[in-house]
Amino acid sequence: MIEVWFLAAFILIIWIILSTVRAVAGPTLPDRVVALDTINTLMVAIMIVLSVAYKQIIFVDVAIVYALLSFVATLYIAKYLEGGI
């Protein structure tokens, strides 16, 4: 049952690498921000899956804090794009 969680984390890492292509090649600046937001959400999912794979419950707490901090970062970049800063 443990190998299932490692396999799921591996597939999620493949999706993150595909999203990185858009973050590098995006024509406009909001494209890159969208790709960054996608990578953040997938990273939270990977941390939760790996907490079962490695049997470390602390990974889930790290995932919660990561989700909230990436939300603040996204709002800050959006404010910058609007010209508010």
Next chain:
Amino acid sequence: MWTDYLIWIFLIIGLIFNGLGTIGLLRFPDVYTRLHAATKATTFGSIFTSLAVVTYGFSQLYLTGNSANLTLSLHTIVAIAALILTNPVGAHAIARAAHRSGVMPEQAVVDKLAEVKK
């Protein structure tokens, strides 16, 4: 046990929807359609992979009686609540910022929100 099949179903749904969101992010033509694909599909998929972890924790709690599994399930539910609360707000902020910074959709000819901008 029957919850193993439930964990498999949740994981497969979550991975497929995450993949669809990533493919939409790569293939769609402009910012707004990419945001539409990436945010909704990725939030749905991450909720389902986390639900697989919640199901695993509760089934291990029932089988072994170890209370660390209850902690795992409850903390994962808090993480799901954080995802549901923060992801749509971030997507709305990005779409608003993209329109205000002058990025138009791919085949747009009129901008009916132009007078709202200022």
